[in-house]
Amino acid sequence: MAKEVTSIYQSIVEEMTEGVVFLDADDVICICNPAAERIRRVKAERIIGRSIYSLHPGRMHDRIRQLIESLKSGRISSGSRIIHAQKRFFSNSYTAIKAPDGTYLGTLLISRDVTEEKRLREENESLRSRQSDEKMKCLVVHSDAALRVMDMAVSLGQIDSTVLVTGENGTGKECVVELLHQNSPRRNGPLVKVNCAALPDNLIESELFGFVKGAFTGATENRKGKFELANGGTLFLDEVGDLPLASQAKLLRVLQERKVQPLGGKSEVLIDVRIVAATNHILSDDVAGGKFREDLFYRLNVIHIDVPPLRERREDIEPLAEMFLDKFSTQMNKPVRHLSTEALNILLHHHFPGNIRQLEHAMERAVALSSGELILPDDLPQDLLSASVVTTAQHTIQGGLALKEAVDFFERDYIAAALKQCDYKKSKTAEHLGISRKSLWEKIQRYNLTDASVT
């Protein structure tokens, strides 16, 4: 039986697409499978029985010796490096093989072809950087307020201080962080984002600091945390105001000491990252309310950029809307849409609690629904339309009209909008408004609402 198992093992090793080479405790090659022959361009019969050093040029001996010695002494249990051979890339891993009593049996070398993996990773990185470039090209900076913010982000890119970016949801905080990173000497390093609000409390530390194999159930391998992944680049702590107090203390320590200790690990890792944090909270209020640590607040708030809401920079609404219309028309393969005067008016008077993101979604919907080249009020989402009715009422009040006149004014507009929405079908419009056909007909006459006059 034992013989059978050995021969099964042998067949498996022969069939493997990974190159397998095994060195005994004296570094003499005893196994070299066909894949290893192909990858290393050697014949097994010629190298079996020879020392691993006889296969490599003298300049590499020290490096190989150091690696094997570290494996034998137990300082490391495995090591790997990428080599380039025959126009392909291989990941060469070295693993110590020991008997149950700890005796060193030998070194297992596995060569895995990672050419495709490497190509995909590079393609992915280049796509990400192109996407980021595209995003930056689409930035609309029209109002003085937006210009001030973007200028600040570009010039602060040059210095390495921690920056806190605040603003309501959807105002463009993430775009500001990208600008900071792209204009910093760290631009070729990674920009790693952590959404502090989306992390369950029990995962925050392992996500941020990483863990070593065996640190907890399920930790089947070493995993780097976001701090280590961001080394040489920028770590973006999004929604930092939502970080629980216990994790705030740990984050503070890392920011002070600039090193992290992975969960279950014995040693600390030095980190070289620039920290940029963002939040839609008013952090000074959270500090006053005991929800955010004051010391962490001061650590993060070294430089503060506040991104104003869209309603405070209304000059940006039209250029942003037109840019989104252009973008979504192209994406949906439709002729480029533009705003009608009426739709633009509604946008210009809207409060935009969801800021630029709300405008973006409204334009995406409008492009999807519109049939002509002009975006009409009916193509806008209901929340924008209902708010515009309120706005009309506010304008009417500001105009100082008597109540009767104001009600007439409002009624005319409201019926005109309903007629348009119902394609001028009187029965449908009357039903929609909850009045009789006769009453609708009288109002149409009174307000002179023929098809052509309804705009």
Ligand SMILES: Nc1ncnc2c1ncn2[C@@H]1O[C@H](COP(=O)(O)OP(=O)(O)OP(=O)(O)O)[C@@H](O)[C@H]1O
């Ligand atoms: N100046 C701008 N020009 C063009 N598009 C912008 C601009 N600012 C923001 N956007 C777009 O608006 C959307 C929301 O922006 P972003 O995600 O940066 O906001 P945020 O403040 O980080 O939002 P949240 O607080 O919800 O995370 C994104 O699609 C972004 O590309």
